[in-house]
Amino acid sequence: DVKVTQSSRYLVKRTGEKVFLECVQDMDHENMFWYRQDPGLGLRLIYFSYDVKMKEKGDIPEGYSVSREKKERFSLILESASTNQTSMYLCASSKGRNLNQPQHFGDGTRLSIL
Amino acid sequence: AQSVSQHNHHVILSEAASLELGCNYSYGGTVNLFWYVQYPGQHLQLLLKYFSGDPLVKGIKGFEAEFIKSKFSFNLRKPSVQWSDTAEYFCAVIRGGGADGLTFGKGTHLIIQP
Numbered sequence: 001d002v003k004v005t006q007s008s009r010y011l012v013k014r015t016g017e018k019v020f021l022e023c024v025q026d027m028d029h030e031n032m033f034w035y036r037q038d039p040g041l042g043l044r045l046i047y048f049s050y051d052v053k054m055k056e057k058g059d060i061p062e063g064y065s066v067s068r069e070k071k072e073r074f075s076l077i078l079e080s081a082s083t084n085q086t087s088m089y090l091c092a093s094s095k096g097r098n099l100n101q102p103q104h105f106g107d108g109t110r111l112s113i114l
Numbered sequence: 115a116q117s118v119s120q121h122n123h124h125v126i127l128s129e130a131a132s133l134e135l136g137c138n139y140s141y142g143g144t145v146n147l148f149w150y151v152q153y154p155g156q157h158l159q160l161l162l163k164y165f166s167g168d169p170l171v172k173g174i175k176g177f178e179a180e181f182i183k184s185k186f187s188f189n190l191r192k193p194s195v196q197w198s199d200t201a202e203y204f205c206a207v208i209r210g211g212g213a214d215g216l217t218f219g220k221g222t223h224l225i226i227q228p
Binding site for chain 1: 120123146148150156157158159160163165204206208209215216217218219220221
């Protein structure tokens with residue numbers, strides 16, 4: 001069974017801090033994704049990656065960056081955290097060269113920016 | 115850009131009632147369609163998917179969905195719900211090539227009263 005592991009379940013940071021959210025998948029999936037989930041807004045795609053060192057902007061990339069140095073790990077970086085980035089962050093992965101395969105999700109990181 | 119509309123944000127039903135959750139999408143070309151479910155405190159899980167072929171697809175836990183291309187719809191149904199179906203349900207769409215990533219609806223929070 002696919003396992004997508006997010007490093008923290010809950011995280012509290014201060015405004016202006018640089019924040020790293022880590023995600024690891026154990027099934028050798030090519031594609032990895034970062035979403036944020038907000039009440040009434042559903043899931044919105046921040047960034048995704050289809051290969052090591054490759055990244056593509058999603059619908060709401062502003063204020064975020066990503067890093068994929070190894071196939072199994074996809075990091076989301078908040079360069080200078082702001083209160084409007086308080087949210088639940090979900091990492092997902094999927095197999096294959098085509099991005100239309102079902103995605104497997106981690107448990108999420110609930111991030112609070114004070 | 116493609117968009118996904120889920121008609122009901124909150125649905126409350128009694129056990130054994132029939133369920134239909136609406137989902138419409140805006141893209142006119144080839145699409146792949148998904149329903150995901152998020153039970154309280156758990157990660158998102160794939161409920162069912164449609165890629166091609168029979169437009170009536172069956173998923174886990176007695177759920178099914180029907181793809182009606184002429185209506186741009188992919189409604190989720192279950193003939194008799196259980197208390198354990200209480201969850202948030204997300205419809206998601208991806209264009210055939212997947213270049214834009216997965217687009218999620220805003221979710222429907224389903225509450226089943228015993």
